[in-house]
Amino acid sequence: xxxxxxxxxxxxxxxxxxxxxxxxxxxxxxxxxxxxxxxxxxxxxxxxxxxxxxxxxxxxxxxxxxxxxxxxxxxxxxxxxxxxxxxxxxxxxxxxxxxxxxxxxxxxxxxxxxxxxxxxxxxxxxxxxxxxxxxxxxxxxxxxxxxxxxxxxxxxxxxxxxxxxxxxxxxxxxxxxxxxxxxxxxxxxxxxxxxxxxxxxxxxxxxxxxxxxxxxxxxxxxxxxxxxxxxxxxxxxxxxxxxxxx
Numbered sequence: 001x002x003x004x005x006x007x008x009x010x011x012x013x014x015x016x017x018x019x020x021x022x023x024x025x026x027x028x029x030x031x032x033x034x035x036x037x038x039x040x041x042x043x044x045x046x047x048x049x050x051x052x053x054x055x056x057x058x059x060x061x062x063x064x065x066x067x068x069x070x071x072x073x074x075x076x077x078x079x080x081x082x083x084x085x086x087x088x089x090x091x092x093x094x095x096x097x098x099x100x101x102x103x104x105x106x107x108x109x110x111x112x113x114x115x116x117x118x119x120x121x122x123x124x125x126x127x128x129x130x131x132x133x134x135x136x137x138x139x140x141x142x143x144x145x146x147x148x149x150x151x152x153x154x155x156x157x158x159x160x161x162x163x164x165x166x167x168x169x170x171x172x173x174x175x176x177x178x179x180x181x182x183x184x185x186x187x188x189x190x191x192x193x194x195x196x197x198x199x200x201x202x203x204x205x206x207x208x209x210x211x212x213x214x215x216x217x218x219x220x221x222x223x224x225x226x227x228x229x230x231x232x233x234x235x236x237x238x239x240x241x242x243x244x245x246x
Contacts, residue, residue: 032089033048033049033050033088033089033090033092034048034049034086034087034088034089034218034233034234035047035048035049035050035074035086035087035088035236036048036049036074036085036086036087036211036216036218036236036238037053037077037080037084037085037086037087037216038072038074038213038214038216038236038238039083039084039213040240043076044062044076044077044080044084045071045072045074045075045076045077045238046062046064046074046075046076046077046080046087047072047073047074047087047236047238048073048074048087048236049086049087049088049089049090050087050088050089050090050091050092051063051064051087051090052087052088052092052093053077053080053081053084053085053086053087053088054081054084054085054086054087054088054096054097054195054200055080055081055082055083055084055085055097055195056083056085056097056193056195056196057081057082057083057096057097057098057099058081058082058096058097059081059093059096059200060079060080060081060084061079062077062078062079062080062084062087063077063078063079064076064077064078065077065078071238072238072239074238085195085209085211085216086195086200086207086209086216086218088200088201089201092201092202092203093201093202094198094199094200094201094202094203095198095199095200095202096198096200097195097196097197097198097200098196098198099196100146100147100196101147103145103146103147103157107145107157107175107176108142108145110175110176110177111142111145111157111159111161111172111176112138112140112142112161113138113140113176114159114170114172114176114177114178114179115140115142115159115161115163115168115170116138116139116140116163117179118168118170118179118182118184119140119161119162119163119164119166119168119184120163120164120166122138122139122163122164138163139163139164140161140162140163141161141162141163141191142159142160142161142191143160143161143162143191143192143193143194144158144159144160144192144193144194145157145158145159145176146158146159146194146196146197147174148197148206148221148223150223150224150225150228151223151224151225152224152225153223153224153225153226153228154173154174155174156171156172156173156174156180156223156228157171157172157173157174157176158170158171158194158197158208158221159171159172159176159194160192160193160194160210161191161192162188162189162190162191162192162212165186165187165188165189166184166185166186166187166188167184167185167188167192167210167212167215167217168182168183168184168185168210169182169183169184169185169192169194169208169210169217169219169230170182170183170230171221171228171229171230180228180229181228181229181230182230183217183219183230183232185210185215185217185235187214187215187237188210188212188214188215189212189214190212190213190214191212192210192211192212192215193210193211193212194208194209194210194211195207195208195209195210195211196208197221205220205221205222206220206221206223207219207220207221207233208220208221213240214237214238214239214240215235215236215237215238216235216236216237217232217234217235218232218233218234218235219231219232219233220233
């Protein structure tokens with residue numbers, strides 16, 4: 001073997017992903033067994049899914065209130081993780097979302113401009129900008145900007161926002177200069193947030209959610225060195241007037 005051949009072999013070997021230690025559980029078919037959690041005051045309402053619920057910072061095992069009436073197709077639960085968003089399929093468990101890194105104001109402002117490119121055009125009553133607030137540009141209300149690292153490629157940004165009752169979940173490049181992929185939710189009128197991506201059900205894939213008081217969209221993020229995409233899985237809605245005050 002020549003010296004050049006040895007160098008090339010070492011280079012390729014360093015970029016080759018290591019095989020998994022053990023096979024991951026088989027991925028569930030889309031929408032099978034998942035659920036969403038909606039909050040009305042201090043009361044969490046679970047629509048579908050198992051007992052394990054996931055919030056932006058933690059995971060917990062919830063218990064149903066047997067005497068509570070069904071609202072929004074679900075039931076009231078106790079012991080929910082703070083600000084829980086999703087309910088895992090029965091028998092599944094995985095990683096807990098972690099607190100994302102702080103994003104600079106310049107990147108936040110650029111992200112708001114990128115969402116302007118993928119959301120429907122603003123109507124005549126939407127303000128063109130909000131002055132000094134970098135998260136409000138051209139009528140876009142930006143909710144979250146979460147940096148996500150990927151193996152073999154530069155980080156990406158997972159971004160949420162809305163304008164004129166259309167919500168959006170988007171993937172941007174690390175500097176928020178390019179939209180890599182996006183998906184929208186009609187009828188979402190608040191400012192949606194992002195559940196920090198994690199393999200929350202242990203199937204080897206990253207899950208995230210776009211969520212507000214009235215809507216939850218579950219999505220997977222297929223990431224590789226050459227690909228960054230959003231795959232919507234299931235969505236739920238719960239109008240504010242359908243749940244009691246608790």
